[in-house]
Amino acid sequence: MTSYTTSDIESWERFYRANFINTLTGFKSVNLIGTVNELGQTNLAIFSSIVHIGSNPPLVGYINRPVKAAQHTLANIQASEVYTINHIHPSFVEQAHQTSAKYAAGISEFEEVGLTPEFRENISAPFVKESSIKYALTLQQIIPIELNDTFLVIGKIIAIQVDNNVVSEDGFLQLDKAASICSNGIDGYYTTELIKRYSYVKFDIQSLKIS
Numbered sequence: 001m002t003s004y005t006t007s008d009i010e011s012w013e014r015f016y017r018a019n020f021i022n023t024l025t026g027f028k029s030v031n032l033i034g035t036v037n038e039l040g041q042t043n044l045a046i047f048s049s050i051v052h053i054g055s056n057p058p059l060v061g062y063i064n065r066p067v068k069a070a071q072h073t074l075a076n077i078q079a080s081e082v083y084t085i086n087h088i089h090p091s092f093v094e095q096a097h098q099t100s101a102k103y104a105a106g107i108s109e110f111e112e113v114g115l116t117p118e119f120r121e122n123i124s125a126p127f128v129k130e131s132s133i134k135y136a137l138t139l140q141q142i143i144p145i146e147l148n149d150t151f152l153v154i155g156k157i158i159a160i161q162v163d164n165n166v167v168s169e170d171g172f173l174q175l176d177k178a179a180s181i182c183s184n185g186i187d188g189y190y191t192t193e194l195i196k197r198y199s200y201v202k203f204d205i206q207s208l209k210i211s
């Protein structure tokens with residue numbers, strides 16, 4: 001095993017450091033976020049920092065990079081206050097990856113990469129038709145992270161669409177059945193396989209016994 005220190009990390013070339021640190025935190029839920037601008041033009045971009053905030057109310061967050069690096073999704077969410085999050089499957093992983101390119105404002109990544117926008121009643125943001133698991137959110141809070149000029153964007157889920165075969169009797173979504181992929185760093189994509197589901201572990205502090 002090799003040990004690395006702060007001075008090692010600081011000495012690394014920037015792409016090496018980015019790859020190393022981006023992959024160190026493990027596999028990520030990777031998704032496409034669909035938005036619309038004030039002119040009604042659609043935008044689609046790939047994001048892997050999606051995080052569960054809470055289930056009641058159903059809150060989901062993601063980290064948006066500094067405005068100068070990734071501005072369209074954030075600006076559209078601020079303006080319209082609605083967006084969609086769409087799982088990615090192996091059949092369109094290449095197109096999904098391509099949405100990370102810096103397209104000019106007003107150019108729709110849907111058209112550029114060949115994915116299909118799909119609209120639902122009362123939701124102005126586009127879903128990705130090709131995705132088997134997708135949901136819409138309304139903006140709740142944008143928290144600026146001063147440490148590195150990024151933003152934690154938190155939304156509340158208002159609509160969900162999921163393929164029937166994925167939903168278990170107890171509500172657990174078996175994502176491997178839909179072949180939802182995950183990512184590692186900014187260019188590695190993986191399929192997944194369920195190892196096992198375990199029963200809920202109750203922790204009894206009094207007797208320090210796990211049952």
Ligand SMILES: Cc1cc2nc3c(=O)[nH]c(=O)nc-3n(C[C@H](O)[C@H](O)[C@H](O)COP(=O)(O)O)c2cc1C
Binds near residue numbers: 043044046063069
């Ligand atoms: C696998 C992968 C994951 C990414 N995850 C994020 C992320 O979590 N947050 C972010 O701001 N950008 C992320 N990006 C970069 C954005 O996709 C990229 O900046 C994109 O151009 C943003 O588009 P927009 O300006 O239309 O919002 C990721 C890129 C890739 C390839």
